[in-house]
Amino acid sequence: MPKEISSTKRDISSQLNKIRKLTQPYFLPYTSNNGWLFILLLFALIFCVVPGTVLFVVTGLINLLSNSTPDFTKEYLSGIEEIINKIWNSNLGVIGTIFFLFGIGSFASFRSQLRQKRWIPWLFLGLVLLMLLSVNGINAGISFLVRDITNGLINQNASESYRKLWILGICFVAALPIRSFQFYLSAKLQLLWREWLSNNLIDNYLTDRTYYILNPNNEDETDIDNPDQRITEDAKDFTAQILDLSLNIFDSILTFTINIGILLSISKNLTVALVFYAGILSILIIFASKKLFKLNFDQLKYEANFRYGLVHVRNNAESIAFYSGEDEEYQEVNSRLKSVVKNFNLLIIWEALLRVLQRSTIYGSVFIPFIILSGPLLAGNMNYGEFSQARLNYQLLEGSLFFIIYKIEALAKFSASIGRLEGFQSSIKEVKHLKSNQYKNSVKEKENIYIKNVNVETPDKSKLLVKDLNLSVEYGESILVVGPSGCGKTSLLRVISGLWSTDKGEIFSPQKGDLLFIPQKPYMTLGSLKEQLCYPLRTSRFSDEHLQAVLKEVQLPNLIERYPDLDIKQDWQRILSQGEQQRLAFARLLLNSPKFVILDEATSALDIKTEHYLYNLLKERNIALVSVGHRPTLKIFHDNVLELSGKGNWSLMPSKNFDFNSNIN
8 A cells, every 4th residue: 555655646746747847838937946936926826816816806895885885885795894894903914915915026026937928827827716716705605695595584584585685696696707707718828828838849849850750760769659639639638628627626725715614613523524535535536546547548549540540541542542452441440440449448447437436425425414414403503594504515615625536537638638748748858859969960061062981870770771971962063872772872861961860970961942852752731832832932932923934844834724823722642643743843943943952763753754854954053963763864964873782882983984784783
């Protein structure tokens, strides 16, 4: 049992640390040692709202009503007026003022930390807390009204009963807009938080090619599955769930604080029994639900994998159709679905067991007020109005103390979202650390391409592809890279582009914009035809006439006929043939006008005549070329040929001396 408790403490501590990493940056800049400041400002916010704002606002309203409608105040609000006067006539008023000033002073002292609009979520959060406090205050007043109405009805005191019913109605009318405004503010805060968190994750994900490192060709090289789901679904769930749980916790604390005193004044035995009963069963629920937390984490993963399998079918619909591979795709998607169903079956079983425990707990608590209060009520030591008030306060207090029991499933799902989102965030930071420490021989900027004594290896360093390579490509020059499949041709291009690091040698490459990479399968964006052509440049740089002229230049006039409106959006990867996509990539190249271009079998889907035509366009513009290809017809467009053996050896020779038939098997 001590080991279980110790393990639970570690789990809770770990979860709280993850929550802080995800939560604090939106409210306060995150550093490893400023957690105390975050907690201080949270308490400062509570001090501003609870003893400060509420006390001053209620005091002001009571004074205003006393002066404008003294009869109404005396008849309906005399109790509240009496409480306010007692507070200001005692040390409580001074203490409340001190706490309020401390809260205001804390935010004023650390205002520099709340720049970049970080004060907005604090304001929203403060207003939500004010709404919660108002509703809890109204609920506390309702418990006394229930007592008086019950006693009035039993004593057949019509005037007293109707008067208190009027006040009860006013309380409900007042609570309705407060609750509605609270919902709006909470939803708005959640939306703003989600927008900030998603933008922050996307920015970090797309910076320094982090997305490339977290999505390797080999899925075994990363623990981060489905980054898209983590940025979308997990970020949405996290912000919604943490706000809901945090506000519920605060609401429970307020409910407990307000109602514990009232219930203690009616029955100490009932209060002690409820606290003991809720505490023991909450601990049991926590231990019983540990399995549920892991199952929810796995469920999110399996659901994401299942969805990705279907997206993969959609993205490769034509290829699957050509192969008639429906059966194989069905087997793969069905296998992923089975993982979802199998884990969900376990989830259902554990949730059902917990529901039994939850229901037993809730049903059992119904008997406690009757068991403890029946004696005093039957003995005449308690009137029925006090019994009704005690039951209402008991129910309110029960809701706050049974928080874990009621919310255990939500907590399990929340824990899963935290784990996946924080794991993704941590992986992004690890990538940045990796790039700053392990990518020591990253590409340096220079006017031309220079490679000095470089080893080209696979990322896991398991295979040496090219050893001690020395190569230079200056402006206007061209080189053709050849060799058998798997010899490292594309790997070399990745090293030149900075996608792969090297532990040996130096690499110099032109700056961004002067070097463009065209792969065998061109990248098609989700945007319009105009955006396809200009990528990654802004479309505003080119007129429609210019874009249409370039399309004609790369022999795509049919695209203009099919889509005269260049702003039209289509699934271009599916609609355009591989040859059309490669010609469109050349149009993109011409518009970008780089000094150097790397072509990785970029004309493999084109006929030789079109290939010659497009290469001549590049030569006319004096663009330096680094090409990978297998066709002997490419040799005439290059000054030199770099041949890779695949065993680390390489040779460089003028293209006129290279014979494809004797050198390439």
